[in-house]
Amino acid sequence: MKLAVIGTGYVGLVSGVCFSDLGNQVICVDNNPLKVEILERGEVPIYEPGLKELIDKNKAAGRLSFSYDTKSAVEASDIVLLAVGTPSLPNGEANLSYIEQAAKDVAEALNGFKIIATKSTVPVGTNEHIERIVSEHTNFPFSIASIPEFLREGSAIQDTFNPDRIVLGCLDQETLNTLIELHKPLTSNIITTDIRSAEMIKYASNAFLATKISFINEIANICEKVGADVTRVAEGMGYDQRIGSSFLQAGIGYGGSCFPKDTEALIQIAGNVDYEFKLLKSVVEVNKDQRFNIIRKLQEALGSLQGKNIAIWGLAFKPETDDIRDAPAIEIIEELIKLGANVKAYDPVATANFKLKVNHSSIKWCDNALETASQSDALCLLTEWSEFTRIDLVQLASLMARPILIDGRNVYDPIKVKEASFIYYSVGRPHSA
Numbered sequence: 323m324k325l326a327v328i329g330t331g332y333v334g335l336v337s338g339v340c341f342s343d344l345g346n347q348v349i350c351v352d353n354n355p356l357k358v359e360i361l362e363r364g365e366v367p368i369y370e371p372g373l374k375e376l377i378d379k380n381k382a383a384g385r386l387s388f389s390y391d392t393k394s395a396v397e398a399s400d401i402v403l404l405a406v407g408t409p410s411l412p413n414g415e416a417n418l419s420y421i422e423q424a425a426k427d428v429a430e431a432l433n434g435f436k437i438i439a440t441k442s443t444v445p446v447g448t449n450e451h452i453e454r455i456v457s458e459h460t461n462f463p464f465s466i467a468s469i470p471e472f473l474r475e476g477s478a479i480q481d482t483f484n485p486d487r488i489v490l491g492c493l494d495q496e497t498l499n500t501l502i503e504l505h506k507p508l509t510s511n512i513i514t515t516d517i518r519s520a521e522m523i524k525y526a527s528n529a530f531l532a533t534k535i536s537f538i539n540e541i542a543n544i545c546e547k548v549g550a551d552v553t554r555v556a557e558g559m560g561y562d563q564r565i566g567s568s569f570l571q572a573g574i575g576y577g578g579s580c581f582p583k584d585t586e587a588l589i590q591i592a593g594n595v596d597y598e599f600k601l602l603k604s605v606v607e608v609n610k611d612q613r614f615n616i617i618r619k620l621q622e623a624l625g626s627l628q629g630k631n632i633a634i635w636g637l638a639f640k641p642e643t644d645d646i647r648d649a650p651a652i653e654i655i656e657e658l659i660k661l662g663a664n665v666k667a668y669d670p671v672a673t674a675n676f677k678l679k680v681n682h683s684s685i686k687w688c689d690n691a692l693e694t695a696s697q698s699d700a701l702c703l704l705t706e707w708s709e710f711t712r713i714d715l716v717q718l719a720s721l722m723a724r725p726i727l728i729d730g731r732n733v734y735d736p737i738k739v740k741e742a743s744f745i746y747y748s749v750g751r752p753h754s755a
């Protein structure tokens with residue numbers, strides 16, 4: 323099939339590349355000329371394991387190309403996938419300006435019947451809004467569909483090729499048949515539904531996962547007070563098939579480009595129809611506070627943080643990505659600076675993006691994990707990159723001014739950390755001095 327993917331970000335680029343690998347002819351479009359230039363040079367504008375190799379392979383096979391020009395890409399395609407961003411507005415609602423512009427650009431480029439399918443996460447009713455925009459700007463026939471995306475950054479290729487399910491929201495049977503054909507090589511678990519339900523499935527799924535995270539974080543906070551170990555509690559819960567073990571890792575809360583904005587957007591979607599989503603409001607509130615447990619633990623260990631040297635390991639919102647959108651590290655570092663600490667920070671791939679968001683003279687950017695920890699009064703692990711989890715703890719302790727380790731992701735074995743003479747704080751486990 324011939325596809326144009328509008329928006330070459332974390333979702334559009336990965337989806338486009340994977341569809342080309344399945345034998346489709348794909349043009350990935352972005353209105354940011356810099357991104358297109360980078361891709362045309364053979365480089366990749368984002369960090370995603372395995373992506374470069376897959377791009378090279380499919381470019382060489384002549385199935386994949388990049389363009390700045392929506393018009394020619396749409397003209398050459400039968401299916402147009404919209405994958406532009408839908409970031410939060412200040413009130414939490416989804417900003418639909420990018421999707422509206424993309425819909426208009428596509429409409430003006432139509433030269434015959436096309437399927438226009440939205441992969442971006444959009445509030446319920448948005449695809450009908452897109453349909454109206456397109457109709458206002460073209461006389462050519464077209465059909466609308468919602469195909470919400472569930473990939474996770476860091477394992478995006480694996481997720482795209484092995485999805486738990488594909489949701490196709492569409493009422494036109496012929497369009498549905500084409501979209502089923504397109505997705506059939508990925509999974510047999512294809513759920514077909516109406517467009518509004520498809521839009522809601524995406525928000526409900528993310529809200530539920532966020533709820534699991536905030537739930538286990540609250541259990542962890544109680545565990546700290548009653549002397550229980552949340553990792554054992556989560557293990558014991560997770561064996562219950564009605565609960566499941568995923569998303570029960572206590573930590574400093576969720577971040578990233580999806581959960582924070584999608585939970586806020588769902589609260590607004592509910593509010594717009596006079597429904598107060600009390601549960602989800604609490605999930606968001608719990609998450610916002612959870613990251614500050616790092617600061618509270620630092621203060622418990624060190625007293626005032628004024629003039630203290632604090633090392634930070636991990637800036638990305640999760641490992642295996644350079645995405646720092648809504649990463650807990652942003653607020654934690656800003657708070658440390660406010661409290662007068664000197665911050666040394668390191669991330670294997672996300673430092674450049676982070677510097678664009680937070681840059682301050684009290685932050686020293688480091689090139690490796692041990693240099694960051696050296697001579698610091700405390701070390702905080704915020705992202706569980708494997709290079710941090712594999713570190714030699716005895717050597718690490720010997721480099722620090724004070725061996726205080728605040729583990730925001732529960733990656734270390736408390737016994738081994740104690741053997742290395744650390745004063746160790748983790749999340750929801752008894753702290754060892």
Ligand code: NAD
Binds near residue numbers: 442
């Ligand atoms: P992103 O910001 O990485 O990429 C969006 C891209 O669209 C940018 O490169 C931007 O330049 C481009 N763009 C904007 N307007 C355009 C236009 N008119 N024409 C051409 N290009 C245009 O965003 P993302 O993380 O890929 O997310 C895209 C959507 O997918 C969002 O709605 C998001 O919620 C959803 N989603 C994201 C993830 C994820 O893990 N990132 C997972 C599932 C769903």
